[in-house]
Amino acid sequence: MSSSETCIFVPGEAIHKIAGSSLSGGTLVLQFSQADEIFVVAAVEIGHDIRSSTLPSRDYLALNGVNASFDGQWLRAPEPGDATSLHLQHLLLARRPLAAIPIDVFRDLVAGVRDPGNKRGFLITHDPQLPPELRDLGCPEFAGWTIERTGVRPLPLQIEPECFGIEQLAATWPVERMSTIRVLLVGCGSIGSAAAEALASVGMGTIDLVDPDRFLWHNMIRHSLAKESVGRFKVDAMREHLRERWPHTTVHPHREDVVEDAHTVRQLFKEADVVICAADGIAPRRVVSHLARRAGVPSVLACVLEHGAVGELLRLRPTPRFGCLLCMRAALANEGAMDAEADQELGYGTGSTHQPMSAVPPDLRLIGTLAAKVAVATVLESRHGDHTQRLPGEHAIIGLRPAGDLAPPFDVSFAGEIRWSTIPSPRPTCPTCSPP
Amino acid sequence: MNVDDAFEEFQQAVNADPGAVREARERRDLFRDAFSSETDVDEIIASGSLARGTQKDPIHDVDVIIVFDGSHHPDWGHPGESAAAALNHTRERVHGLLGSAEGTFAQEVRLARWRNHAVKCFLDEPEDPDAFTVDAMPALRRDGRLLVPEAVSEDWIACDPEFLIAQVAHRHATWRKFAGTVRMLKSWAAQQPFDVKSLVMEVLALDHLPTDASRPAALKQFFVSAAFAMDGGSVVEDPAGLCGPIQSKLDYAAFAGALQAARDDAAKAIQAQVSNDTAAAIAHWGKVFGADFPAVGRGSTVKPTAVPRPVKDTPQG
Ligand SMILES: [Zn+2]
Numbered sequence: 001m002s003s004s005e006t007c008i009f010v011p012g013e014a015i016h017k018i019a020g021s022s023l024s025g026g027t028l029v030l031q032f033s034q035a036d037e038i039f040v041v042a043a044v045e046i047g048h049d050i051r052s053s054t055l056p057s058r059d060y061l062a063l064n065g066v067n068a069s070f071d072g073q074w075l076r077a078p079e080p081g082d083a084t085s086l087h088l089q090h091l092l093l094a095r096r097p098l099a100a101i102p103i104d105v106f107r108d109l110v111a112g113v114r115d116p117g118n119k120r121g122f123l124i125t126h127d128p129q130l131p132p133e134l135r136d137l138g139c140p141e142f143a144g145w146t147i148e149r150t151g152v153r154p155l156p157l158q159i160e161p162e163c164f165g166i167e168q169l170a171a172t173w174p175v176e177r178m179s180t181i182r183v184l185l186v187g188c189g190s191i192g193s194a195a196a197e198a199l200a201s202v203g204m205g206t207i208d209l210v211d212p213d214r215f216l217w218h219n220m221i222r223h224s225l226a227k228e229s230v231g232r233f234k235v236d237a238m239r240e241h242l243r244e245r246w247p248h249t250t251v252h253p254h255r256e257d258v259v260e261d262a263h264t265v266r267q268l269f270k271e272a273d274v275v276i277c278a279a280d281g282i283a284p285r286r287v288v289s290h291l292a293r294r295a296g297v298p299s300v301l302a303c304v305l306e307h308g309a310v311g312e313l314l315r316l317r318p319t320p321r322f323g324c325l326l327c328m329r330a331a332l333a334n335e336g337a338m339d340a341e342a343d344q345e346l347g348y349g350t351g352s353t354h355q356p357m358s359a360v361p362p363d364l365r366l367i368g369t370l371a372a373k374v375a376v377a378t379v380l381e382s383r384h385g386d387h388t389q390r391l392p393g394e395h396a397i398i399g400l401r402p403a404g405d406l407a408p409p410f411d412v413s414f415a416g417e418i419r420w421s422t423i424p425s426p427r428p429t430c431p432t433c434s435p436p
Numbered sequence: 437m438n439v440d441d442a443f444e445e446f447q448q449a450v451n452a453d454p455g456a457v458r459e460a461r462e463r464r465d466l467f468r469d470a471f472s473s474e475t476d477v478d479e480i481i482a483s484g485s486l487a488r489g490t491q492k493d494p495i496h497d498v499d500v501i502i503v504f505d506g507s508h509h510p511d512w513g514h515p516g517e518s519a520a521a522a523l524n525h526t527r528e529r530v531h532g533l534l535g536s537a538e539g540t541f542a543q544e545v546r547l548a549r550w551r552n553h554a555v556k557c558f559l560d561e562p563e564d565p566d567a568f569t570v571d572a573m574p575a576l577r578r579d580g581r582l583l584v585p586e587a588v589s590e591d592w593i594a595c596d597p598e599f600l601i602a603q604v605a606h607r608h609a610t611w612r613k614f615a616g617t618v619r620m621l622k623s624w625a626a627q628q629p630f631d632v633k634s635l636v637m638e639v640l641a642l643d644h645l646p647t648d649a650s651r652p653a654a655l656k657q658f659f660v661s662a663a664f665a666m667d668g669g670s671v672v673e674d675p676a677g678l679c680g681p682i683q684s685k686l687d688y689a690a691f692a693g694a695l696q697a698a699r700d701d702a703a704k705a706i707q708a709q710v711s712n713d714t715a716a717a718i719a720h721w722g723k724v725f726g727a728d729f730p731a732v733g734r735g736s737t738v739k740p741t742a743v744p745r746p747v748k749d750t751p752q753g
Contacts, residue, residue: 191753278753285751303751312751329749339746357752364753403707407744 006037007156008122008144009063014041014054015142015159018074018126021046025112028072030122031055033065039122040066044074056160072122073114077143079129086110087127088134090143093154100151113147121147124157165248166203177384178203179248183375184272186210186258186265186288187279188234190222190361191302194368195276195375196238197224200246202376207242207249208268209235211279212257222361258284262291269295273383274375277301278368289325290432293318298378301325302371304400308359310410311367311398313374314423315391322394323426324433331424337407363400370398393420439709442718442730443651447616449728450623452493456566460486460498463544463559463570467500470533470541476508478577483597488604489615490638492622497569499554501584501597502526506576512585513576513592519585523550526574530557545570552587581678596676603642603675611647617654618645620725624698627726630690633683636672640665652709652721656702659724663695698724711745 008030026045032038040063043051056063077086086109093099107113114121123145130141144155166175183199185192188211199207215229215237229237235253242251258265258279269275269291277288277299285301292299293316301314316324323331332338374396380386397419399412406412409421426433437445452460468480484499485491504512504522512518530548533541534557547558553573560567575582576592583592608614618641625632644662646654666688671681705720715732722729 187753189753280751280753282749282751301751303753305747305749305751308752310747332747336746339748359752403710404703405707405711405744407746410747411744 005156006039007158008039008041008124009056010041010124010142010157010159011054011056011063012160012162013056014044017044017046017052017054018124018142019128023047025073025075027051028074028122028124030070030072031066032068032070033062034067035065036062038062038065039070040064041072041124042066042069070122072124074124074126075110075112077125077127078110085127085130085134085139086125087130087139087141087143088137090125090145090154091137091139094156100153103147103149103152106145106147106152116147116149118149122155123147123152165246166201173203174380174384174386175203177380178376179205181273181376181379182206182208182271184208184210184268184275186275186277186284188213188238189219189278189280190357190359190364191304191368191371192276192278193224193234193238194365195278195302195372196242196251196368197245198369198372199276199376200242200249200251202372203246204249204376206252208252208254208272209238210254210256210258210265210268211235212255212260222357222359222364258287258291262287266291266295269297272297273379275299276371276375278303278371285325289316292316293324293432294435298375298382300371300375300378302367304359304364304367305410306406308357308363309401309403310406310412311363311370311396311400312410313367313371313396313398315374315378315394316423317378317394321425323424324430327425327427327430327433328395328423330427335407337410359400366400367398370396391420394423395421397421437718437730438714439652439705439717439721442721445730446620446721446725446728450492450619451616452491452495456493456495456568457486457491460491460495460568464498464500466534466542466544467502467557467570467572471502471529473541474529474533476505478503478505481598483573483601484571485634485638488601488638489608490604490618490622490634492619492626492634494566495568497556497571499571499573499597501573501575501582503575503577503582506578509576513578513583515591517590519590519592520587522574522585523555523587526550526572527555530555530572548572550587553584594678595674596678599676600639600642604638607642607645607647611654613651613654614641614645614647617641617651620655621645621658623728624725628690628694630687630694631683632686632691636683636686639672639675639682642675652702652706652717655724656699656706659695659699659702663692663699666692666695 028041029043030039031042042055043053046052058064110125113123125143127141130139142157142159144157146153146155169175181204183204185196185207188209196207196209211234213234215225215232215234217230220226225237225241233255235255239251239253242249256265275288275292275297277285279285288299296318299316304311314328316322329338329340333340374391377389377391380389397410397412399414399417401415402412404411404413409419412419428434464482471477471480481501481503483501486498506513512522527548527550530545533539534545536543536546544559545557548555554571557570557572559570573584575584581594581596583594586593604615618638621637621641622634625634625637640662645658649657673681701720701723705717708716708720718730719732722731
């Protein structure tokens with residue numbers, strides 16, 4: 001069945017009402033939207049001359065975009081006697097385009113089918129006793145038909161499922177575990193908003209969003225939020241955005257600056273299973289590195305470097321084997337791989353801490369999505385023993401627009417290249433890793 | 437010296453000597469004037485790189501197409517002996533009109549030998565190092581295309597040299613450096629250790645040399661996308677879609693490898709230029725184009741630097 005042909009959308013309400021009715025058949029009201037060629041079951045006769053509305057909620061804009069109304073019919077399928085099951089015939093017919101059952105034959109098969117006259121009639125049949133072996137073959141419990149004097153043909157139904165969220169993946173994805181995980185996400189900009197969406201869409205239980213900024217016009221080009229959110233605090237607007245799409249994730253907004261409000265944000269680190277930092281600039285990353293280590297939680301630092309030429313993900317584990325951000329940066333500076341003094345060019349304290357952003361939006365989304373992947377994988381491997389979520393290292397360089405002129409380990413040559421490596425051990429004198 | 441100066445100097449080196457170009461045009465005109473009085477000739481078309489403005493130094497030949505009137509030669513244009521007959525007729529008329537002994541129009545051509553498609557006419561002393569020939573190709577015009585004889589297959593083949601002339605002219609009208617840059621690409625091809633026909637580069641340039649960039653940027657783009665195409669197994673074919681592959685014996689694997697090497701050097705050159713490292717940029721272009729490209733350091737003391745640079749710790753999110 002192709003989803004491009006005309007079909008009838010059947011809200012869950014309609015399914016429940018047909019299945020629960022004591023009648024053996026009744027009328028249906030179908031509403032039609034000309035723009036999208038959509039039929040929707042809008043009401044069902046559940047008792048003699050009692051019609052009950054079944055339209056889906058107003059959120060389904062297209063399904064509510066109605067401009068015409070048609071009468072239809074629903075019927076309980078006949079008990080399978082010696083005749084082949086009606087719904088098996090539906091299945092077989094649907095596989096043969098243009099095939100039809102002569103109307104007389106059909107009316108003998110199913111009692112009570114109304115004469116369509118010169119028009120096209122719509123019928124939904126319900127077979128509550130469909131044998132399991134036919135169900136396994138793909139026979140539907142509810143089947144749609146068009147009734148015309150020239151013949152009866154199967155009409156595809158789109159039935160609203162009981163669940164359409166992440167629960168559907170429960171057989172292959174640890175949905176239950178996900179719902180118990182709490183992530184602290186520092187920075188709700190281009191990378192952060194993409195990370196937040198990725199976290200919510202894998203079924204994350206709780207996300208704490210920390211960002212002091214408002215969503216402004218210049219943010220729009222690279223952000224998950226759009227015009228409706230201009231002027232709002234990013235954390236509040238993101239909470240609403242995530243709640244609409246992924247209602248199972250609890251989002252706590254915190255309009256705080258991880259650097260200036262470190263004393264209050266500190267508690268969130270202790271409650272988190274993993275921390276993601278997607279904030280601009282060096283200072284917040286240093287604070288996250290420090291606070292996460294002190295709280296004993298792993299953190300993932302995500303950014304783009306060199307104006308978006310490469311992406312960088314750093315996974316910091318609070319263990320003796322792995323150092324913190326400062327230990328890592330010190331090692332890179334020693335190797336001549338990183339210009340640690342470059343931050344001075346930014347003029348911290350002069351109010352111009354931000355360089356103009358020149359990365360393209362999907363590159364930042366890629367890094368944000370990958371940061372979420374690394375955070376989730378870290379929790380699943382370390383806490384839930386998931387062998388399918390092991391990572392190749394602690395440090396990833398992602399080629400976005402690499403010119404191939406950077407020193408190792410940043411010397412990726414290809415767009416889309418991901419190079420993983422490890423990070424150095426703590427320096428003995430590191431105030432974060434080796435507290436006095 | 438900046439990068440533009442270096443390319444200007446290189447352009448002079450790959451351009452054909454103006455004296456030779458003038459001489460080539462005079463020979464072309466000589467053939468045109470001689471054959472235009474022939475009663476069985478409809479028109480004479482200047483063809484080849486000289487006609488397209490893409491001739492590079494040194495000039496090897498000048499191409500003229502002599503379009504005969506089919507009604508005078510009703511047996512031409514069919515498979516069989518007429519291909520050789522047309523070449524013979526052309527050779528005889530070259531002798532008759534321009535032969536050094538008996539020419540009625542001028543006495544210029546010492547020797548005329550026919551090849552697969554054209555009659556090669558020698559006008560210079562045999563030992564002249566700057567010698568170049570005039571290649572006169574007989575043709576018939578049919579259905580808007582030219583039919584030319586092919587001696588080896590004893591048949592006539594359709595071709596449309598005017599298509600390429602028009603395409604190059606169009607590009608050049610858009611970007612006045614197009615033809616000159618194609619000459620650079622031909623010079624690059626001539627330095628490869630395997631045989632690449634100039635026409636291969638010229639046709640490849642139609643597809644991959646942009647007309648809206650600076651010369652270094654355009655060349656870099658050319659090498660990147662041409663390397664991609666050749667690495668994908670594409671074959672360079674007659675742009676008019678008539679004659680198939682331009683060089684069927686081209687070693688495409690070696691060609692793709694050479695384009696990739698040039699691509700990598702060109703990318704480094706562009707990167708160096710972005711970093712204001714002119715000397716390194718010129719040095720990288722020198723690796724692409726070889727000894728004819730100006731050497732680094734002439735008039736400057738800067739040494740080429742190509743060491744990878746450290747990353748600035750300016751994280752953005
Ligand atoms: Zn440390």
